[in-house]
Amino acid sequence: MADSERVMVDFRTEPARYKHWKLGVDGRVATLAMDVREDGGLRPGYELKLNSYDLGVDIELYDAIQRLRFEHPEVGAVILTSGKERIFCAGANIRMLSQASHGWKVNFCKFTNETRNAIEDATAHSRQVYLCAVNGPCAGGGYELALATDHIIMADDGNTTVALPEVPLLAVLPGTGGLTRLVDKRHVRRDRADFFSTLEEGIKGQRAVEWRLVDEVVPRSQLEETARRRAAELAARSDRPGGARGIRLEPLARTIEANRVAYSHVTCQIDRERGVAEIIVSAPTAPPPGDLKGIQAAGCAFWPLAVARELDDLILHLRTNEDAIGLWVFRTAGNGDLVEAYDRALLDHASDWLVREIRLYLKRTLKRLDVSSRSIFALIEPGSCFAGTLLELALAADRSYMLGGPRQGDPQPPASVRLTGMNFGPYPMVNGLTRLESRFLAEPGRVDDLKGRVGEELDAAAAEGAGLVTFAPDDIDWDDEVRIGVEARAAFSPDALTGMEASLRFGGPETLESKIFSRLSAWQNWIFQRPNAVGPKGALKVYGTGERSDFDRGRV
């Protein structure tokens, strides 16, 4: 981490504080216009010219996408466009990238990737369809933003092009899924994708349509009108309720001390010596509201939504501000019956727009865990409540330890875990499988068998027998076994662990998302530290200086 990166990044924001985006809502259609303030960078040392972006710009975009989902049930389509006259977006800011440490670049790309995926998730599952009006040159990360939408309309004005100039200009890969989306989402023919990705100046007009790079081109004068018309058509097909009222995402309360981060249901204690974050997620303390009205009234205080927001913020905080904390240990505390009751509420009202949003948010938050470059352990002890949604934390862990039998001197009953319907579908991983399906690739039938055990309290022996936990030591062995596991993890190379975890977490099929995170990102990481990109004569370093990069020509 470079020194300038040591200033804490806060992912919490709200429209009134946006510097870079203008969010407008007009009935069923919203418009999200990028209008980056040149002097509004998150860090000193670069200017955000030509609508280029840094992490700060993307944090606002992420917030806007979230608010559109929760605060605007009536919106069925979102037009993504530029608020500037002569440029759509030049992509990630290059001076920012060239100054950033390797870790910063990789973490930046991970977050921007997740935000692009959130756009696709909103389109597919929230039925809030994103489309893009490209009203000026659209390069690199700019085009990748367009690629995340479902319909790209480009102005045909001689000035507007789409381009992925990273390889020819900067000697790196497009960092947010561009190459994968070309061939795997838009199905651009691979030889055309090759040519396009080596073309500094990009492609415009009819050829961009023929090559499937955009969906339509229209005269500049008709761009806005066409986008509005298409958006209205798409919105009309959405099942989002025009008459419903959204819930406000109130500012998230959080306290941060030197080694502690606390929210209302999630706390995190940091042990810097061992490089461990101990995270405790607490069960609700009261039963869920009895009906939808009550859920609506609870708003962002509704426990599942509150937990999603807190976990989401904590994950982003730890990733960005605590990179030396390599192991996240999850515990839970509280009443499993109440966790199960909330899961039931989520299932009973699954078709409601708000409950759907909450479920999707939990899904995305759990996915963030899976793709975090941190080791994850779960400790299941007396007093814990690993049920349903919270059991997913243990299933997301690289390994879990469950204490078998009572703990000496602890009057609480032995630990148990519990399956709910939420473990069997609502929370797929980036590979498209549930965590249970990913776990039982050898015996897919076990997932069906486990469906029959929903609601059962499974003690350590039963959970181990069912394959739900890794180890189940008793009280005599517990402390040593957990300590040895934690200490060993802390002693390994962080890089090797990142590669190992990325390889073991996602067995089975691959999807666009898993290809982006596990494959494209790995290549990107590799290239991000090659001398040809970041060495003193590397393309990323000399860009804009007038110097030429000097490549080592050896192919690897």
Next chain:
Amino acid sequence: MADSERVMVDFRTEPARYKHWKLGVDGRVATLAMDVREDGGLRPGYELKLNSYDLGVDIELYDAIQRLRFEHPEVGAVILTSGKERIFCAGANIRMLSQASHGWKVNFCKFTNETRNAIEDATAHSRQVYLCAVNGPCAGGGYELALATDHIIMADDGNTTVALPEVPLLAVLPGTGGLTRLVDKRHVRRDRADFFSTLEEGIKGQRAVEWRLVDEVVPRSQLEETARRRAAELAARSDRPGGARGIRLEPLARTIEANRVAYSHVTCQIDRERGVAEIIVSAPTAPPPGDLKGIQAAGCAFWPLAVARELDDLILHLRTNEDAIGLWVFRTAGNGDLVEAYDRALLDHASDWLVREIRLYLKRTLKRLDVSSRSIFALIEPGSCFAGTLLELALAADRSYMLGGPRQGDPQPPASVRLTGMNFGPYPMVNGLTRLESRFLAEPGRVDDLKGRVGEELDAAAAEGAGLVTFAPDDIDWDDEVRIGVEARAAFSPDALTGMEASLRFGGPETLESKIFSRLSAWQNWIFQRPNAVGPKGALKVYGTGERSDFDRGRV
């Protein structure tokens, strides 16, 4: 490339020259015993202790696998074991790895990966089933060799374990597909795979069976006998002809001059200034033999087999000995009718064991092209013969240029390309799709339409219209367009091109193989150049010195 790596590596060998392997054939069952000569390393500076291996050891293994297929049609099962008393295999030699350049390590892993895949291809498609008798500690690349077989029998003797100790010991990943095969081939539960892959000492006995790491454990005294029995059972189920006679793979004739490599049907001219290898593949000069007897009699002079061997050797030569040559330009020369006639012979006799082997060899050779970290162009000009099997070279290319119309002063008719049945199935890529299927992800129906055009001579306009070539400039534009394409390619960062090509070549589904090459390898590459592995205090550097590695704890 380090200086010691500048000595040319020759991939051609034969059993009489093996230093490290003992190949025995007993009726339907062969035994391939690893018995590495400590002083037999390919390079100075390391000893191959404990049956550890370097590229030289793997070149012999590759040769043995090839010969078993072609020279031993009667063999239906192959027992892979160690020829040493107290060790199975300690994996890739660590001193070799720690001395090697980044490029050497990556290229070494690519070849060893292809050889493991060849074992699986022999098992699945040649019906020569590999099984493994683990008769001593089996670690890292040793266990990855076992994982490439379909049945692992381990001695239960207190000394024999399987292990993947790369992460805890060396701060790198297992380099030949180990992690992927754990979860995606053997379906080891991901949390168990996590624990196993962090365990220096490995796992033995019954737990190894329970965790699916091996298929059975038997007392040491029964290991050989059990392996022989299982092999006999597997061989009995093979369709390989017990009574057939193999064909001998005669030494491959090749001349190498400073800038030229020539075989009988393949020549390669190297332009060091531009970093380009111009490769010409020539058509056969006579029709194929009229029957199987004739094909058998032609043996390794049969044109498709000869071309496979020559291309295979050339690809390996260029990858290993010519790393600064970043662009391979393919041309063909000769009579397309004859190429088509040979394709017909391959299809007419598809069920014959030898013809099957030839087809599988062509498939593997074309796959090597796809995963080569080199840009590939195809130039289709008058006098060329891109038909069927040879058309795959153009379809494997990152882009192709086809000259439209006649060339001034050239009496030859304009170029044409031709589809044969060989373009529609026999040559899948690592993603499981044919090159045509990979090309037309947007419109899968086009592949079916093209089936109706088999045998048609398609001129440039027709080929471009059918989507088979990227560009079809006429004689006026040809020279400039090709020159600009070639020169631009030479100017880009080799690393960025490697990542870009790996991302664009394999759209669509993923398989075990594509996961290994495109995902695991990318992570491995990344880790292979991280200071935590290869810096002065990196684990790979200090291993065996008694020093402790000193890790940067930042997670990336």
